[in-house]
Amino acid sequence: MTDKAVGQRVSVDPVISCGHCYPCSVGKPNVCTSLVVLGCIATAGFSEYAVVPAKNAWQVPDNVSDSHAVMIEPFTIAANVTGHVSPTDQDIALVYGAGPMGLTTIQVLKRVYRVKQVIVVDRIDERLQMAQRNGADWVINNSDEPLAETLKAKGYCRR
Incomplete structure (x- = not known):
């Protein structure tokens, strides 16, 4: 039954x-x-x-429209991942990868947890553009420069 x-x-x-x-x-x-x-x-x-x-x-x-319904499963993953971290509105989050999981994670971080800043890293410009449309505050294409160096230059790394 x-x-x-x-x-x-x-x-x-x-x-x-x-x-x-x-x-x-x-x-x-x-x-x-x-x-x-x-x-x-x-x-x-x-x-x-x-x-x-x-x-x-x-x-x-x-x-719930079909176009919204197809996002249920990806959003459950983003909600689960961010829930384990329990970010606050004072946190800066780094999302590595702007594919479907990264994009949904950006939205949860910004709209549910209202984190202070979301930094997104990817090697594909089109994905980084989508990340910005989904709420990323700063996007980094790390194809040419190592991520650590980019973050260090902006004052995000202490080493």
Whole structure:
């Protein structure tokens, strides 16, 4: 018996655990001994349709657009990562990489935690432009100069 139906709009947790091994039994399904990750080990990550356990599917409310719904899973990762750090409005954060995870992390840092400054490092100019549009205060392309030297020149490193 499940509250999910075929064809229902859902957001999927791509980490599928067995639910029976020791890590699963103590609430740590992310280190399941039989872990399968959709799109990495199993196929379906970018498929139009996929079969997943009901426990890994979360109903998307009707008032959430598809373009917003596709961001649910990346934002859960950004929220989890930043939650472990517990930044404050006086912190300066450095995000290394302006791909999907980096961009969502920037938004969580700026809009949820309201950190003082977000510095983003990447080697691709287009990604750095997206980082700025997503709230980065300072972007660094470290293709030509080592990051430590750039930060040191701006007074961010003590060594």
